[in-house]
Amino acid sequence: MTRAVRQAQASSGTRRVAIAGNPNTGKTTLFNQLTGARAKVGNYPGVTVERHFAPLELDGLGAVQLMDVPGTYSLSARSREEQLAIQAVAGLHPLERPDLVVCVVDATQLVRNLYLVLQLIELGLPVVVALNMSDRLAATGQTVDEAALERELGVPCVPIAAARNQGLKELRAAMARVLAEPRRGLPGWRWQPSDPLLESDLKTVQKELPIEWTHGEEGRARAIALWALLSVDESDELHAIPANLRAVVARRRKLAEVSGRNLDEEIIRGRYDWLDGRARLFLRDSGAGVSLTDRIDRVLLHPALGFAIFLVLMALVFQSLFAGADPVIGWIESLFAWLGGVVGDALPNGILSELVTEGLIAGVGSVLVFLPQILLLFLFLGFLEDSGYMARVAFLMDRVMKTLGLHGRAFVPMLSGYACAVPAILATRTMERQRDRVLTMLVIPLMTCSARLPVYGLLIAALVPRDGSMPFAQGLLLVGMYLFSTLVALVAAAVLGRTVLRGPNVPLLLEMPPYRMPHLRSVLRMMWEKSAVFVKEAGTVILLCTVAMWALLSFPRSRAADTAPEPQRAAAELQSSYGARLGRAIEPALAPLGFDWKIGVGLIGAFAAREVFVSTMAVTYGVGDANAGSVALRERLREERRPDGSRLFTPLVCLSLMVFFALSCQCMSTLAVVRRETGSWRWPAFLFTYMTVLAWLASFVVYQGGKLLGFA
């Protein structure tokens, strides 16, 4: 039956080849070298873990489908993300079984890498071992005898150096041979526990496995039973494990413990003993001295110097995100403003012209405007990740980040949040667990991003007295806003991580990979992929929102306004729009914060992008020059009165408004990108709600507290 299934699969469609391997073994580089730029990115069903597919031409076989498996040291799993590895290689529902698994192995850490190969062989999958980094063996004082390794494992082993494009022809040939004749990649034996007690544990667990998992194959059932014994426990986050299987694993583990046995150790030791016992046949290790990585780490991980270098590097990343992307963003903005002007002139005045210029063209512009920062950030991330430095960041920052409930790798995304939340949220992919990613995404929008600066600039200018009696007040206020937002973000992380996103504490067991030259092609490809995915998936939402915002602030059309001269016309039109009605409707909620309905309209407009607040206010007040530095607008704010004749923009109201901007999620692009990264509207809805509530409460405290203290 099984043979029939396999044959049917083979004949029915393209053959599938999975690329598995430990993290940091050059899996991605190999994937890129084999397939070029033809890869497609998708998500694993039900989770937001990326999966790459690409067609690959093999001699005599035509095209096969190549797909990657998340990097893993072992198939055993605790989190939902780790479970994907076994699902992908064993072809558990809903994933399909591969016809061949290429296991990429770091030849310089051979035995530890072979642990995974052993598990793949146990599952009865045709395997080809790609011995990557074999060009670096000599430098580490090791030699590997491939022929002996092949003999011992019983599967083809091909030495390659993926980054240098060496050995790939031989690898492709080996893949083609095994696909044509699967038994070449099946050694016909597998590691088996020799202990009769463990044997009976396995038999018992095996009986509880669903038939869809085992396909009725004895060997496969044993391998999955071993997986279950290592993986399933009371605190795992695994998906779709039958209750009876959970029960039997718990019972067998308990029984073993009572009689002083440790099932984990028995299984893992069994595999390592098997490998260690044969290692001398294929591996010679002279135990060479200090590696280059060691020498670099003496500097980069030095308690004082290493930390200083770390700070400089991070400052550099931040500065380029902030300043480097700025001119390009300016060009994109002017390009789209120009385009809007040209198209606006060409079209007859009216709704269509406005829809095209203020809705569509502005919308596309507001998507593309994120690209410079996304590209830059992923350029840096690519280099940090590929060179091996990212693991050092986690090493240096772990204590601080852990106190906050954050992953050590959350540091770079959080830092990027000071430039813009959108690329920063995309960068959370560097963390494996969904929980760590979501927590980081929930606090990033609290960081003072660059879109808040024009708003602060306007309000601070309106707030500080003109007479120059407080010369440093402006700068100090701005610094204060940065400190305030950072503090709130850190507290929010600590609170959310202990409440909404409380999860099992995951032991930090990271590998410190050797330093490697980043592979430019992989870095460029990641930049391209990220940008494409952003434009395609988040971009559509942002575009739709821009059009919706335009409609909200332009309808219904008021005829009376048409005759008025320009700034007044726009003001009259805005004031009769649905947006203004909405502003008036929410005024009772904003009044306790010191805001009137016009500020409400500004807040609604700011949803398109925070800095739009400035131009919305300019339109509301009929000021032609809509720029944060505009003197006219600043003066207009100072003059604005409440119905009772008192000044509206008192220093206290300005402060309250700044606090509101610091904490609220007035940014549809952020929400769109969180939706794309978490796969549902649940988290963006939560993000928006919690930040709005937080902002309202904080502004309330500032305004009402300030009034109580006697400030106006």
Next chain:
Amino acid sequence: MLAPMVRLIDLPDGCEGRLLRLDGDRAFRRRLMELGLLPGTPVRVVRRADIGGVLELEVRRSRLTVRTGEASLVFVSR
């Protein structure tokens, strides 16, 4: 003669010991063992990051980082 048992975090930088016992959370022990650190395996403390609160270890030619809290549950012979 029985080798004296010390906690892994008490091993000075650059020193090697042999793993004797692993305590702590099952997930932690399982992961460490799957990375090749089984009782009897030599393990060396490479360096520690006091600010980071992390220890760098060398096991089977690979470098692992472990939090100091968890490393105090790992016992080695000197």
